[in-house]
Every structure is written in structure tokens, then in C-alpha cells.
Amino acid sequence: MPTSLGKSLSNLMKRILFSKRLDKKEVESFIKELQRVLLQADVSVELVKKISDNLRKKCLETKPPPGLTLREHLIKTLYEELVELLGKEPSSLIGKRRIMLIGLFGSGKTTTAGKLAKYLQKQGLKPALVACDYHRPAAPDQLKQIGEQIGIPVHVNKDKDPFKAAKEGMEKFKQMDSIIFDTAGRNALDKELADELKKLGRIINPDEVLLVIPADIGKVGGKQAEEFNKLVGITGVVITKMDGTARGGGALAACAATGAKVKFLGTGERLDDLEVYDPIRFVSRLIGFGDLQALMEKAREAEIKEEDVKKIVEGSFTLADFYKQIEAMQKMGPLDQLAQMIPGLGYTLPQDILQIQEEKMKKWKAIIQSMTPEERENPSIINKSRIERIAKGSGTKESEVRELLRQFEKMKKLIKSMGGIKGLKRGAFQKVLKRFGFKM
Ligand SMILES: Nc1nc2c(ncn2[C@@H]2O[C@H](COP(=O)(O)OP(=O)(O)O)[C@@H](O)[C@H]2O)c(=O)[nH]1
Ligand SMILES: [Mg+2]
Numbered sequence: 001m002p003t004s005l006g007k008s009l010s011n012l013m014k015r016i017l018f019s020k021r022l023d024k025k026e027v028e029s030f031i032k033e034l035q036r037v038l039l040q041a042d043v044s045v046e047l048v049k050k051i052s053d054n055l056r057k058k059c060l061e062t063k064p065p066p067g068l069t070l071r072e073h074l075i076k077t078l079y080e081e082l083v084e085l086l087g088k089e090p091s092s093l094i095g096k097r098r099i100m101l102i103g104l105f106g107s108g109k110t111t112t113a114g115k116l117a118k119y120l121q122k123q124g125l126k127p128a129l130v131a132c133d134y135h136r137p138a139a140p141d142q143l144k145q146i147g148e149q150i151g152i153p154v155h156v157n158k159d160k161d162p163f164k165a166a167k168e169g170m171e172k173f174k175q176m177d178s179i180i181f182d183t184a185g186r187n188a189l190d191k192e193l194a195d196e197l198k199k200l201g202r203i204i205n206p207d208e209v210l211l212v213i214p215a216d217i218g219k220v221g222g223k224q225a226e227e228f229n230k231l232v233g234i235t236g237v238v239i240t241k242m243d244g245t246a247r248g249g250g251a252l253a254a255c256a257a258t259g260a261k262v263k264f265l266g267t268g269e270r271l272d273d274l275e276v277y278d279p280i281r282f283v284s285r286l287i288g289f290g291d292l293q294a295l296m297e298k299a300r301e302a303e304i305k306e307e308d309v310k311k312i313v314e315g316s317f318t319l320a321d322f323y324k325q326i327e328a329m330q331k332m333g334p335l336d337q338l339a340q341m342i343p344g345l346g347y348t349l350p351q352d353i354l355q356i357q358e359e360k361m362k363k364w365k366a367i368i369q370s371m372t373p374e375e376r377e378n379p380s381i382i383n384k385s386r387i388e389r390i391a392k393g394s395g396t397k398e399s400e401v402r403e404l405l406r407q408f409e410k411m412k413k414l415i416k417s418m419g420g421i422k423g424l425k426r427g428a429f430q431k432v433l434k435r436f437g438f439k440m
Contacts, residue, residue, distance in 0.1 A: 004216075004218060004246065004247065004249055005037065005040075005041040005218065005219065005247075005249025005250065005252060005253070006246065006247025006248065006249035006285075006286050006287075006288070007247070007249075007288075008037040008040070008041075008249075009037060009247075009249065009286060009287045009288070010247070010286075010287050010288025010289070011288075012030065012033055012034060012037060012287075013075075013287045013288055013289050014288070015030060015033070016030060016071060016074055016075060017071070017289075022069075022070050022071045022074070023070075024060055027055075027059050027060055027070070027074060028056075028060065030074070031052045031055050031056060034051070034052065034055070034078075035048050035052050038051065038252075040219070041218075041219045041222070041249065041250075041252060041253050042219045042220075042222040042223065042253045042256075042257075043222070043252060043253055043256045044256060044257070047085075047256050051081045054077070054081055055074070055077055055078065055081065058073070058077045059073060059074050059077055075289065075292070078287070079280075079283050079287075079292060082252070082283050082286070082287070083279040083283060085252060085255050085256055086251060086252065086255050086261060086262050086277075086279065086282065086283070087255070087261030087262045087263070087277055087279060088261075088279055089279065090276045090277055090278055090279075091236065091261070091263045091276070091277065092276075093116065093119070093120060093178065093208065094123065094125070095207075096178055096207045096208040097177070097178060097179065097207050098170070098178075098179050098181070098204050098205065098206045098207050098208070099116065099178055099179070099180045099181065099206060099207065099208045099209075099210065100180075100181045100183065100200070100201065100204055100206040100208070100209045100210070100232065101113055101116075101180065101181065101182055101183060101209075101210050101212055101238075102183050102185075102197060102209060102210070102211055102212065102228055102231075102232060102234070103185055103211055103212035103213060103228070104185045104186065104187065104188070104189070104224065105136070105184075105185035105186055105187055106185065106214075107185060107212045107213055107214050107240060108212050108214060108238075108240030108241065108266050109133075109182055109183065109185060109212045110133070110139065110142050110143055110146065110182050111146070111240070111266065111269065111271075112210075112212050112238050112240060112264070112266055112274070113129055113143065113146070113180045113181075113182040114129070114143070114146035114147070114149070114150060114152075114271045115264075115266065115271050115272075115273065115274035116180055116210075116264070116274065117129055117146075117147075117150060117152045117180055118150045118152070118271050118272070118274070119274055120177065120178055121150065121151075121152060125177040125178060126175075126176045126177045126178075127152055127176060127177060127178040127179070127180060128152060128153045128154070128155070128169070128172075128173040128176045128178070128179050128180070129143055129146070129147050129152055129153070129154040129155070129179075129180050129182065130154070130155045130165055130166060130168075130169030130170075130173070130179055130180070130181045130182070131143045131144070131154060131155065131156045131157070131165055131182055132162040132165050132166055132181050132182060132183045132184065132200060133162070133182055133183055133184035133185070134157070134160035134161065134162055134165075134184065135184035135185075135186070135193075136184065139182075139184070140156040140160075143156070143182050144156060146271065149271065150271060153173070153176075155168060155169040155172055155173065162183070162184065162196060162200060163199060163200065163203055166181060166200055166203045166204050167203060169181070170204070181200070181204055181206070183196075183197060183200060184196065189224070189227050189228065194227075194231055197228070197231045197232055198231045198232065200232070201231065201232035206232070207235075208235050208236060209232050209233060209234045209235050209236070210234070210235070210236045210237065210238050210263065210264070211225055211228050211229075211234045211236070211237050211238070211254065211258075211260065212238045212240060213225070213237060213238070213239055213240070213250060213251070213254060214239070214240050214241045214246075215239050215240065215241045215242045215244060215246035215247065215248040215250070216241065216244065216245075216246035216250070217250035217254075218249070218250050219250065219253050220250070220253075221250030221251065221252075221253045221254040221257075222250075222253030222254055222256060222257040223253075223257070224254070225237070225253070225254035225255075225257045225258045225260070226257040226258060229257070229258040229260070234258055234260045235260060236260050236261060236262070236263035236264075237251055237254050237255060237258075237260050237261065237262045237263060238262075238263060238264045238265070238266065239251050239262060239264075239265050239266065240265075240266030241266060242265045242266060242267045242275075243266075243267045243268045243273070247285055247286050247288070248262075248265070248282070248285070248286060249286060252286070261277075262277045262282065263276075263277050264276060264277060265277060265282070280292050280293050281293075318376055318377050318378075318379075319368050319371065319375070319376040319377075319379055319408060320368075320373075320376040320377065322368065322408060323365060323368040323369075323376070363394075363396055363400060363404075364404055366394035366395065366396060367390060367391075367394045367396055367400065367401050367404050368404075369394065370389075370390045370393035370394040371390055375390075379405055379408060379409075382405060387401050387402060387405075
């Protein structure tokens with residue numbers, strides 16, 4: 001059974017997500033494994049080296065940016081490296097006059113031609129279709145039918161000559177915004193097809209050449225893309241059949257081999273089943289990480305608010321503020337959150353990790369809750385009898401109340417010593433908490 005790149009990547013991902021303690025050693029071994037997966041998927045040695053060097057540099061040699069844990073930072077960096085290859089942004093066909101689709105037989109070219117035409121039509125443009133596949137007898141009729149369905153003109157050459165069809169189509173549809181050329185495929189790229197595509201490319205002189213590959217293509221995607229690329233330089237990749245179980249990992253190999261980016265995804269047999277490539281969505285699925293978007297947002301939410309920073313620096317940071325921070329952190333619950341983001345995986349979390357953190361937070365919260373507002377604002381008034389009362393009220397030991405007060409004082413000092421608003425921005429608070437034994 002061929003190993004699917006998507007599957008291997010998502011297994012690797014699980015390692016990052018569920019390692020009990022993500023430390024440098026763990027990151028290093030993750031990078032090694034990633035190298036193996038990418039090399040197996042035929043991503044070139046140089047590219048694999050570049051990706052792993054970048055991961056090392058960003059995740060091992062430098063600290064995660066404030067507000068991000070190493071785990072989050074690693075996921076984010078991996079995402080950035082992958083989109084560097086696959087494409088950073090959605091693309092558009094506006095202004096592309098001649099669009100040529102190429103790919104092997106059955107990859108979904110003809111269907112995609114119709115989908116793209118419909119997509120352009122919806123944008124208020126006037127597209128047309130040209131049948132350049134006369135290798136398969138039924139192909140021109142298939143395209144005609146598609147054109148009829150969506151009310152888009154289709155040109156077919158009477159002599160079943162792909163070159164004549166292309167020339168006539170260009171003349172006939174001169175006034176249209178875009179002309180989409182559907183070409184022939186084979187089971188493999190043989191000399192006949194190669195020659196035909198080369199010649200068609202010269203005649204059409206396309207503004208956009210989209211290589212159509214199915215999501216389950218696997219590692220051969222790289223070699224195939226390279227071969228097609230030599231015949232007619234490809235400018236983009238369309239991955240079809242994304243509605244199946246395959247994650248489209250072959251795209252990584254195809255993009256790596258050609259430098260082309262993913263532009264569209266086919267998500268079904270109907271002509272509406274076309275999606276513009278969206279980097280976050282595509283990579284989420286590729287690596288099996290439920291919701292990259294949510295992670296990025298959570299990471300940002302974790303950043304400390306400007307107003308709180310000011311308070312701390314001015315020395316007015318109180319136990320009440322501290323309580324708010326603990327609550328915010330609990331809401332975030334990094335591990336919990338991550339688990340929730342992977343729907344239906346049925347993973348149980350390493351509970352012991354969560355408990356240490358949560359127990360401590362719960363106690364600290366209870367203690368602060370048992371204080372009067374004055375005590376929260378000005379902990380220096382908390383004397384022995386007050387401590388007794390607070391411990392009783394919160395169901396904790398007096399020593400625990402004292403510990404919290406000590407930690408709070410230390411924390412205030414530490415925060416002050418970290419100096420200036422600049423040093424405290426974005427996540428500095430989390431760093432401080434980390435020093436006090438919280439796993440973040
Ligand atoms: N499920 C699914 N089927 C698709 C998709 N795109 C194309 N197909 C089907 O794949 C088969 C081959 O498509 P076709 O466009 O004829 O491929 P071509 O030989 O490259 O022109 C047809 O049965 C299509 O309906 C897709 O995104 N999802
Ligand atoms: Mg076809």
C-alpha cells in the first residue's frame with residue numbers, strides 16, 4: 001500500500017499535539033521524521049533541507065514569539081513552510097484570457113473546465129470553452145453538454161483536429177473575457193501526448209496553464225507535474241476529488257517539483273463543486289489538524305491586553321487582575337483546546353498534565369475568591385487572622401494562601417524588573433506564569 005503523504009503528515013502532527021512535554025529534543029525528532037516523510041513523498045533533498053533548516057532556526061534556535069507556546073509556534077511554523085510551497089493566498093482568474101487545462105486521463109480536466117467557466121460566469125465575466133481533446137471520441141460531446149448546462153458556448157472542430165480547434169476557438173471567442181481549452185489526456189504521458197501538448201501550447205500561448213491532478217495522486221504527483229511542466233510551463237495546480245478521503249498530499253510534491261501553486265480544488269462531480277484554494281483550510285486538512293484558524297486566533301487571544309500591561313507597569317496590578325488572568329488562561333486551556341479542535345479523533349488527553357495545572361489554578365482562584373475586595377486591591381493588609389479566614393473560606397491550607405501571596409509579590413516584582421511596557425507586551429504575563437510552574 002502506498003503511504004499517503006497526508007496521512008503521514010497528520011500522524012506526525014498528532015505527535016506534536018499529544019507529546020506530554022514538547023521540548024527541544026522532541027522538536028528535533030519531529031523535524032527528522034518530517035524529513036523522512038517529505039523525502040518519501042519525493043520532495044527534493046534541497047527543499048527538505050530548506051524546510052527543516054527553517055523549522056530549526058525558528059523553533060529551536062530562537063524563542064517562540066511572546067504569547068505563543070513552543071507547540072503553537074511549531075504548528076504555526078510548519079504551516080508557514082507548507083504554504084510557502086503550496087501557495088500563500090487564494091488566486092483569481094480575472095484577466096486570464098487563455099486558460100489551458102492539462103493532465104492525465106480521468107484526472108478531471110473536462111469537468112474542471114466546466115467548473116471554471118461557471119465560476120468565471122458567476123463573477124460576471126464571459127468565458128467560452130474549446131474542445132481540444134479528440135483522443136477520446138466522447139470527449140467533445142461531454143464538453144458540449146457541460147456548456148449547454150451552464151449556458152456557455154463551446155467550440156468543437158469538425159475534423160477532430162485539436163490544433164485547428166484551438167485556432168478556430170481563439171478567433172471565434174475573440175470578444176470573450178476568457179477562453180478555456182480542454183485538452184486530451186492519456187493513461188500515461190506518452191510521446192504522442194507530449195508532442196500534442198507542446199504544439200497546442202505554442203498555438204494557444206496561454207496566460208494560465210493549470211495542471212489537473214486528483215487528490216489521491218500520491219507521490220507520483222511530483223514526477224508527473226515535472227513532465228507536464230517541461231512541455232507547457234504550468235502556472236497553477238487544480239486538485240480534484242477532494243471530496244474523497246485523500247487529503248491532496250500529492251500537491252506538495254507537484255508544487256515542490258514545479259514551483260507552481262495550488263489554485264483551485266474540485267470537491268464533487270457537480271459544476272458548482274469548485275473551491276478557490278484557501279491556504280489555512282487546505283493545510284488544516286492536509287495535516288489533519290482540525291482548525292488551524294482557531295489555533296491562530298487562540299494564540300492571539302492569549303496575548304495580554306494593553307490596558308493590563310499598563311496597570312502592571314504602574315504597579316497597580318492587583319490580585320483581582322491576577323484572578324482575571326487566571327480565568328482567561330483557564331478558558332484557553334491549551335491542551336483541552338487542541339483536543340477539541342480535532343473533531344472525532346477520540347483521543348483522550350494525558351490527564352495528569354492537565355490536572356497539575358488545573359488543580360493549582362482552581363486553588364488559586366478559590367483563594368482569591370475568598371478575599372474581600374480591599375484585600376484583592378491591597379494584599380499587604382492580609383495579616384495572620386485574615387489568612388486564617390481566607391483559608392477556611394476557600395477550603396485551602398493557610399500555607400497555600402501564604403504561598404499564593406508570596407508568589408503574587410514575587411510576580412509583581414519580577415514583572416516590574418522586566419521593565420518598560422515594551423518588554424511586557426504580548427504574552428509576557430504567560431511567560432511569568434510559566435516560571436511559576438504553570439505548564440502552558
Ligand atoms: N467526486 C469527484 N469526481 C470528480 C471531480 N472532478 C471530476 N470528477 C469525476 O472524475 C471523472 C473524470 O472526469 P473528467 O473531467 O472526464 O476527466 P478528464 O479525463 O481529465 O477530462 C468523471 O466521472 C468526473 O465526474 C471531483 O472533484 N470530485
Ligand atoms: Mg476530458
